[in-house]
Amino acid sequence: MNNKLPPLWLVVGLMMFPQIVETIYSPVLTQIATQFRVSDGQASQTLSVYFLAFAVGVVCWGRLCDLIGRRPAMLAGLLTYGVGTLLALLANQFETLLLARVISAFGAAVGSVVTQTMLRDCYQGSELARVFSVMGIALSLSPVLGLVSGGLLAEQFGYLGVFSGLLLLALILGGIARWRLPETRPAITTRVALWPLACRMMKDGGLWCCAVLVSLFNTMLFGYYSLAPFLFAELGLSASEFGYSGILLALATLIGSLLNKHLLGRGWQPSSLVRLACVLALVAGLLVWTSQDSLWFLLPMMGVVVAFGIAIPNVLSQALLGYREVAGSAGALFGLAYYLLLSLGLALAATLQDLGMLLLGCGLVAVLCSGRRST
Incomplete structure (x- = not known):
């Protein structure tokens, strides 16, 4: 068994992968609605469908990374994602596009659950929290890479250009992972039946609070990606101009991650930082x-993203401390829970078509949940 640490730059790339592929896609939502003759709400629903399939993928790849190893699961997931993106390139009906999005999401889930499992293989305790904080800083680049490149591709080549870029990304990541990604599965990994483990986790109230918090903060972030393109269009702005908003979001994520890292270094507890982030998200959502x-809404939206950068590393680093011996399977079930909740949140976002109301509601529930989690 090779327990060598994977190259940090590769882990960063694989963890950024799911968010990048979503933010690249976001600027073409208005073009999807026009090209396939569907409503804005139906176009936005492609995000909720995506995360529903993503949730199923998290279970599959998380389970497989315990059974067959982290590396084989990662390579299989990247291949699946590539197949789905190729189908999206060939789609000429909205239903085919939805199927392609489902396959792509199922494959892309590997970048979330397997990467987190590999980090939990290699780090523990406060060191793990610091690593997740560093990863948060790196993830601050993903809105820039995704929204800006997606906006430019959409402006120059339309939605087919975006899907071509996504396919190229899958090929590059798959090739590098095959070349440099080691196996990190520890010898203590226990192969347990999923149902007893699921029953154990369902009785864990603290874990449920963590899942709700992760889903709420992601609903706020991806709610922006699904609804803001239409807000920009109403203001007479283009897809590429929407893409440039990713620079502001990246700056906000960087600020949140750096602030989180600083406060951890000053002795703040993760639970206190999560409560701080929830209050900030509520105020910014209001x-x-x-x-x-008006375009001024981007300033408080940056506050929401700062809160995201503080909350997510602390919630994820603390969520599965009691499940280290079954990290892959536990991570899969935990991911299933919060991605199903995220899918519901984005379905609600598509129905509301009101970004402010969505953020305000999510912020309020997050504050209530963080208070319950600390008791």
Whole structure:
């Protein structure tokens, strides 16, 4: 068994992968609605369908990384993602596009659950929290890489250019992972039946709070990706101009991650940082709600993203401390829970078509949940 640490730059790339592929896609939502003759709400629903399939993929790849190893599971997932993206390139009906999105999401889930499992293989305790914080800083680049490149591709080549870029990304990542990704599965890994483990986790109230918090913060972030393109269009702005908003979001994520790293170094506990992030998200969501009829809404939206950068590393680093011996399978079930909740959140976002209301509601529930988690 090779327990060598994987190259950090490769782990960063694989963890960024799911978010990048979503943010690249976001600028073409208005073109998807026009090209396939569907409503704005139906176009936005492609995100909720994506995360529903993503949730199933998290279970599959998380389970497989315990059974066959982290490396084989990662390579199989990247291949699956490539197949789905190729189908999206060939789609000429909306139903075919939805199927392609389902396959792509199922494959892309490997970048979330297997990468997190590999980090939990290699790090523990406060060291793991610091690594997740560093990963958060690196992830701050993903909105820039995704939204800006997606906006430019959409402007120059349309939605087919975006899907071509996604296919190229899958090929590059798959080739590098095959070349440099080691196996990190520890010898203590226990192959347990999923149902007893699921029953154990369902009785864990703290774990449920973690799943709800992760889903709420991701709903706020991806709610922006699914609804903001239409807000920009109403303001007379182009897809590429929407893409440039990724620079502001990246800056906000970087600020949140650096602040989180600084406060951890000053002795703040992860639970305190999560509560701070929830209050910040609620206040910022209220300000977005009152200003979304102008481009000024981007300023409080940055506050929401700062809160995301603080909350997510701390929730993820603490969620599965009691499940280290079954990290892959536990991570799969945990991911299933929060991605199913995220899918529901994005379905609600598509129905509401109101970014401010979505953020305000999510922020309020997050504050209530963080208070319950600390008791």
